[in-house]
Amino acid sequence: MSHNVLLIGGHGKIAQLLTPLLLARSWNVTSMIRTADQTAAIEKLGQGQPGKLNVLISSVEDVKSEGDAQKILEQVKPDWVVWSAGAGGRGGAERTNAIDRDAAISFTKASIHTPSVKKFLTVSYISSRRNKPSWWTDKDWTSAQKVNNEILPTYFKAKVAADEVLTVLAKERFDEEAEKGVPENERFAGISLRPGTLSDEKAGGIIIGKIGSQGKISRATVAEAIRAVLETEGARGWIDLLDGQEDVSEGVKRVVKDGVDSVEDEDFEAMKKNAAKL
Template sequence: MAHKILLIGGHGKVSQLLTPLLLARSWSVTSMIRSPEQKATIEQLGQGQPGKLDVLISSVEDVKSKGDAQKILDQVKPDWVVWSAGAGGRGGAPRTMAIDRDAAISFTKASIHTPSIKKFLTVSYISSRRSRPSWWSDQDWELAQKVNNEILPTYYNAKVAADEVLTVLAKERFDDEAKKGIPEKERFCGISLRPGTLTTEKAGGVMMGKITCQGKVSRETVAQAIAVVLETEGARGWVDMLDGDEDVDAAVKRLVKDGVDSVEGEDFEAMKDGASKL
C-alpha cells in the first residue's frame, strides 16, 4: 500500500537520511520544514525515487495548539505522521518547551484524534522515562538521572511529557478500536523510537528492546529503524535502540513477535494523570 507520510522536522539530520528510505518504498512524503532556504536541500532527496516528495514550509514554532496542528493535518491528509523535530538546544528553555513538548503534544493529540491517521511515530531518546526499568543496572539509572536532571533537564521534561501523552492517547484509541471490533492489525499504532547518543557513523546492526541506556547509535541506523518500524505490522509502543549486532529488520520483527515494549515499568496511572493536564 502506498502510504502518505507527514515528516515533521524534515530538515533534521535523521529526517534527511530517512526521507529517501521512505520514498524508496514508493510512499509519499510531505517534508515539513521551517524556512524556504531549506527547500532545495530537501527536494534533492526525492530525485530518482519512486515515491512522491512534497515540501511544506511551516514552522513548528507556530503550532501553539491542537487546532493549529489539525490545520496542517487537514492540508496534508497523511495516514502516518513522523515527529522528528526539535529545538536542538537553540533558543533556551522556553523554545525547547514550546517545540519539544507543546508542539509535539499538539501534533500527537491532533493525529490520534484523526481517524484516517493510523500511525504516529515520535523520535525520542532512550532515557526519557520517570521510573527505573527492571533491566537497567545501577550504573544505567545513575547515568540516566545525571542526563535528565543535570545535563538536559529541560529537554528531558519536554520529551518525557510528549512521550507520555502519546502513550496514554494511543492506548485509549487502541482500546476503543478494539471495543468496536476493529482487527488488531488495523488499530492505531503509537510509537516512541528511543535511540541512544546519535553519531555520524555508517549504518549497522542494533540492540533493540529491553537494553542498557549506555551507548550510541548511528543516525543512519535510526533512519533505517524508523522505516522498518513503520512498515512492520504490529510494531508499537516504546522501542529502545543502540548500535549492536542484530539486523534492524530482524530486531523489529522479534520485538513484535515477543510483545516487547520498553514502556514496561512506567506508572501508567501517573502517566494518565499527567497527560490529562497537558
C-alpha cells in the same frame, strides 16, 4: 500499499537520512520544514525515487495548539505521521518547551484524534522515562539521571511529557477501536522510538528492546529503524535501541513478535494524571 507520510522536522539530520528510505518504498512523503531556504536540500532527496516528495514550509514553532496541528493534517492528509523535530538546544528553555513539548503534544493529539491517521511515530531518546526499568543496572540509571537532571533537564521534562501523552492517548484510541471490533492490525499505533546517544557513523546493526541506557547509535541506523518500524505490522509502544550486531529489520520484527514494550515498569496511572494536565 502506498502511504502518505507527514515528516515533521524534515530538515533535521535523521529526517534527511529517512526521507529517501521512505520514498524508496514508494511511499509519498510531505517534508515539513521551517524556512524556504531549506527547500533545495530537501528536494534533492526525492530525485530518482518512486515515491512522491512534497515540501511544506511551516514552522513547528507556530503550532501552539491541537487546532493548529489539525489544520496541517487536513492540508496534508497523511495516514502516518513521524515527529523528528526538535529545538536542538537552541533558544533556551522557552524554545525547547515550545517545540519538544507543546508542538509535539499538539501534533500527537491531533493525529490520534484524526481517524485517517493510523500511525504516529515520535523520535524520543532512551532515557526519557521517570522510573528505573527492571532490566537496567544501577549504572544505567545513574547515567540516565545525570543526563535528565543535570545535563538536559528542560529537554527531559519536555520529551517525557510528550511521550506520556502519546502513550496514554494511543492506548485510549487502540482500546476504543478494539471495542468497535477493528482488527488488531488495523488499530492505531503510537510509537516512541528511543535511540541512545546519536552519532554520524554509517548505518549498521542494532540491539533493541529491553536494553541498557548507555551507548551510541548512528543517525543513519535510526533512520533505517524508523523505516523498519513503520513497515512492520503490529509495531507500537516504546522501542529502545543502540548500535549492535542484529539486522535492523530482523530486530524490529523480533521485538514485535515477542510483544516487547520498553514502557514496562512505568506507572501508567501516573502517566494518565500527567497527560491530563497538558
